[in-house]
Amino acid sequence: MNTNYYQFKPLNIGRWIIWGLFALLLVVAPMVFTSSLSHTMLSQMGIAIIVCLSYNMLLGQGGMLSFGHAVYSGMGSFLAIHTLNLVSKGSFPLPVSLIPIVGGLSAMLVAVILGWVTTKKAATPFAMITLGVGELVWASALMFPEFFGGEGGVSGNRVTGSKPFGITYGPQIQLYYLIALYTIICTALMFAFTRTPLGRMLNAVRDNPERVEFVGYDTQKVRYIAFIVAAFFAGISGGLAALNFEIVTSEVVSGYRSGAYLLFTFLGGATFFFGPIIGGIMMVLAFVLLSEFTKAWLLYLGLVFLFMVMYAPGGIASLVMMNLRVAAFGKLRQLWFSYLALTVTALILLAGAGAMIEMVYHLQLNTALGPQLKFMGITLNAKGLNSWFGAAFVMLTGLGLFELTRRQFAHEWSGIQEYIEKESKRRESL
């Protein structure tokens, strides 16, 4: 039979276009953002994208909530940097560009050992075990300073070894293109994974582990193998990070970092493949830019996360897809005014709340600088009643207006959803 069963539908050409655009974006980005800060951030984004995608293999595709993914990216980092040092000493002639693969393989090895124990259970016990194993490795880091470098960590030098085509990886831009290459290849490989039998059975395990047993698959084995594959990619990301920062400390296996992976993958969207890409980009933006902007960034992050879980558990990717669906039915234009109103009122609300939070932080952390601080171009006095009343007033006004526009928006949105459902039914019966 020659019929093509898995119809790609009209999106087939679209798929090539999307991948092509992605590759193009990676190549062109450093030429558009030329500052050295941008290049650093772009490099980190590539690393973050790979690790968040690998994390989503567990969370979004397998339904496995892990609090200890940093163990694998971190062990990849450590083994990569040790290998790098061996290359520098001349005892291991490996081109620097292949170091991340060493990271991947070593993380895979760790996952073979630790993953067997970890995947013995599912769901909530699994999450707790990953936390326990994560703490185990992190606590061990302090016990074995020979391997983990103790307080100062392990340093390396990436300008070493053979220099094919004169590429030394000294300049950041050269390393960026290496990272970009790994990013596009790893993304493509992880995407391909979702289209294989194991990938699909992993989804089945997420949806209904009991049923999977009754179609002949050992759910524990499916999870175990997927765990190892995810660790491989996490290790590659760790290896790239080792090359990028040229130093690896025990922080890379900490629970704090695992939590960051979880937070940002979830924010980006765990239910769609491209969600973690958004998440990875946001992670770098938050850690590098937002943290400079305000001392309260972790609080904002926590609050955003909280609201996302309550109101948009599919993450930003799901919001994008919902609107794309609305656009496909030609109804997006109707909403633009509501969206504008929502944005404006939300900004007012956030300005007021942000002012108050900033004032509190200022009082706590910057007391030496006096009670005045600059917020959005206005000078506020953290000890002055005026500033507090003003901020509270702005916040409450914003809250009231936001609630009004939100109700209007919800009304319009549900009207559109009804329309879409009716349309879909109509088209189906044609």
Add this chain to the structure above:
Amino acid sequence: MEFFTISLLNGLSYGLLLFMLSSGLTLIFSMMGVLNFAHASFYMLGAYFAYSTTELIGFWPALLVAPLLVGVLGAAFEKYCLRRVHKFGHVPELLITFGLSYIILEMVQLIWGTSSVNYRVPDALDGPLFTLYGTQFPMYRGFMMLVAVLMLISIWLLLTRTRIGLIIQAALTHPETVESLGHNVPRVFMLVFGGGAALAGLAGVIGGNAFVTEPGMAITVGAVIFVVVVVGGMGSLSGAFVASILIGLIQTFAVGIDSSVVGAASMAGVTITPETFGYALWKLKVSQVAPILPYLFLVLILIFRPRGLLGKREG
């Protein structure tokens, strides 16, 4: 000999503290299916509230005020946030408690600063309870054990002898049935969550001054109580009790033992030098290994007895 006895008593008090925390976690998990990631954060809040209350009024009121405050916060969180997420499944529930732990950590650092606070044992309880072979056993540790035991007995009495306790027990396994019998199950959930939080808060009140009160205390203790719950067997209160005591004892003893394999070997006449393979492992003193012992225990249990010490077999 005195090392043994003192360590035994210290280990028991620490284990009881762990049980205070893990019992609340187990109750919430058994009833609502939610793993409360923020449970240890409630512990931390209890300690900090107690510190501020002690500064303002004194320690004895703090024993009542702090857990109450934490309980109210927990109940409010359940009502306004957790309940909303319930329909999305267990993973989002866990995630929202994870988010809460982040926020609590930030708020604590915001209000009380990033370094430890001087939450001290009250003078009335500061001092030796008794002296054994020259080593003192602090009175406060005894007080801790007393509070813990009293608390646990009253919880047990509440669950088994009162009407609300009966409803809670029933709702533990069959919430829909209980609701169709006319009980306000959502309110029961709120009470249980708030109650669990208050229990954790109380543990914080009595534990925060015995151990250090700092922003990092939540994460350290949090991981250990998760281990306790898995090792004891998910959903088993008696298992959590056994596991808490066991881990409490193991950690306390380990911290006090300064010998290593190198030392033991040299007593047997075998010399281990830096050249020997695995020297990095052999030279570790037991006290250095102490922090990872609970996690090692977890791994061993998972290999040899996956359902936990007293857990019921799944299915």
Add this chain to the structure above:
Amino acid sequence: MTYALELKDLRKSFGKTEIIRGVNLAVTAGERVGIIGPNGAGKSTLFNLISGRFEPSSGDVLLGGQRINGKKPFEINRLGLSRSFQITNIFPKLSVFENLRCGVLWSLGYKYTFLKFLADLDDANERAEELMQMIKLDKKRDVLAINLTYAEQRALEIGITIAGGASVILLDEPTAGMSRSETSRFIRLIKEVTIGKTLLTVEHDMGVVFGLADKIAVVVYGEVLAFDVPEAVRANQRVQEAYLGSSVADPQAGGH
């Protein structure tokens, strides 16, 4: 002679309560057996014991002569036994086609590979298409399983159960919750898709059972009261006392 499925003095206790109290049953290959009995008699427990969800307290379950008690569900499934569930147990976030394809993957030998693309697995895709047509859901190929109607979901459930080509099929109350017309259609579907296979089905609808089964087993309080052809069972005194009550059974049996 080797029976397709044999239960030898099967017992199961939960705590102190004995739910299954010594069940003996021998099913020949190709037979269609209907299992009936009052609620709480232990029918679903029996299925759970056979398919490996629970382990028997004592006694044996033999599949084609081979002991399967104590084996894990996936091991039993690989030996040629498949089951459906009373509460629909499908993959909600996958499409109809994907659901069925998941059901065939193991039986075609694809195991845990991640080095092949699903789109290239012609035999798996063909078989999934075949199944879709058999259970008459081919028009809903890409609909997510969670969006199907109840009857469609039950049909999909059957589809997944037979997908792997198992020779012994256990159906747990397949027509539960269906209307009369849906039930008749469904029975026809079951008959079509289980030609040549050994079938055990738990049912409450007497019409379904008497119309579908070659033999009927009556389970009451964890024991098999009778195991015989439908007419003999209907006439059995003990069965009438314990379960049937002729005035209720006759109209139902006449209806289908």
